[in-house]
Amino acid sequence: MRNHLAYSALNYFGESNLDRVHQHRKNPVWLDEQLSKPRTVLLPFRGLRPLLTQDRQLQPLSVRELPVQEMDLTPILLGERNGQAYFAVDLLEEHDIPLGTGSFQDLREVTLQLARPDSSLLAYAKAMIHWNRQHHFCSVCGAPTLSKEAGHVRQCTNPACHTSHFPRTDTAVITMVTHQGRGLLARQASWPAGMYASVAGFLEPGETLESAVAREVQEEVGLPVHHVEYHSSQPWPFPASIMVGFMAEAASDAIKLDPAEIEDAHWFTRPELQRLVDRGEIKLPPALSISYRLITDWLKG
Ligand SMILES: [Zn+2]
Numbered sequence: 530m531r532n533h534l535a536y537s538a539l540n541y542f543g544e545s546n547l548d549r550v551h552q553h554r555k556n557p558v559w560l561d562e563q564l565s566k567p568r569t570v571l572l573p574f575r576g577l578r579p580l581l582t583q584d585r586q587l588q589p590l591s592v593r594e595l596p597v598q599e600m601d602l603t604p605i606l607l608g609e610r611n612g613q614a615y616f617a618v619d620l621l622e623e624h625d626i627p628l629g630t631g632s633f634q635d636l637r638e639v640t641l642q643l644a645r646p647d648s649s650l651l652a653y654a655k656a657m658i659h660w661n662r663q664h665h666f667c668s669v670c671g672a673p674t675l676s677k678e679a680g681h682v683r684q685c686t687n688p689a690c691h692t693s694h695f696p697r698t699d700t701a702v703i704t705m706v707t708h709q710g711r712g713l714l715a716r717q718a719s720w721p722a723g724m725y726a727s728v729a730g731f732l733e734p735g736e737t738l739e740s741a742v743a744r745e746v747q748e749e750v751g752l753p754v755h756h757v758e759y760h761s762s763q764p765w766p767f768p769a770s771i772m773v774g775f776m777a778e779a780a781s782d783a784i785k786l787d788p789a790e791i792e793d794a795h796w797f798t799r800p801e802l803q804r805l806v807d808r809g810e811i812k813l814p815p816a817l818s819i820s821y822r823l824i825t826d827w828l829k830g
Pocket residue numbers: 667668669670671672685686687690691692
């Protein structure tokens with residue numbers, strides 16, 4: 530039996546060495562204590578971009594450098610690592626703090642240069658900041674919400690409603706489709722020239738993950754799927770998804786494209802695809818994506 534815990538950790542954003550210290554989120558004494566310790570690590574973001582050094586590594590700030598409580602900021606507790614508490618902080622333009630030589634950079638562009646556990650940490654932080662930003666108002670009654678439990682709950686301020694809102698993740702399925710030893714790759718018109726990837730789409734309410742795989746493959750490339758196997762999963766904070774990867778065997782190879790979604794799709798044998806990739810005639814998706822992992826795992830057989 531495959532150990533999926535280890536297998537998913539091989540995906541970018543899937544390897545973490547953080548203890549999320551769930552038990553401390555509701556403990557104001559513990560939280561205040563952490564926010565006064567010089568060793569506590571603050572990870573500032575601005576416009577959903579993390580603060581990084583010039584050579585694209587984490588540039589954490591201390592509570593002395595970024596006095597979050599004096600500045601009336603709402604830090605989000607991420608967890609503990611090596612005995613230090615980690616918080617994400619969403620800075621607005623008006624929060625003018627000395628950054629040294631650091632700058633706010635796009636996570637997607639820097640992921641391959643970051644240490645794996647650091648990229649996972651930033652992905653988690655970015656997703657939490659995004660969710661908090663999107664839930665300043667209650668979706669039940671429209672009243673403002675307040676951050677609770679160190680940023681992991683938003684509570685409606687209307688006493689008649691008082692709904693608690695919890696962080697949400699959008700589930701997407703992504704599938705390497707095969708048929709009798711060949712693999713299928715498809716491209717959307719908006720992608721860079723020559724780039725092909727596996728088929729993907731969002732899970733809909735009332736579906737199993739596996740039936741979402743079968744539906745997406747049928748919709749996008751017109752292929753009936755009769756066998757689905759789970760591969761691995763990947764947190765994907767662009768902006769708020771979990772990608773769930775599958776291998777699926779199609780019952781036929783007669784492709785029928787949905788032109789609204791897919792510009793082109795092809796079947797490849799492993800040697801054919803490898804040759805086209807080596808020659809640069811086909812580009813695979815970025816190495817940080819689970820699509821890249823699905824395709825390269827299939828290529829390795
Ligand atoms: Zn409400």
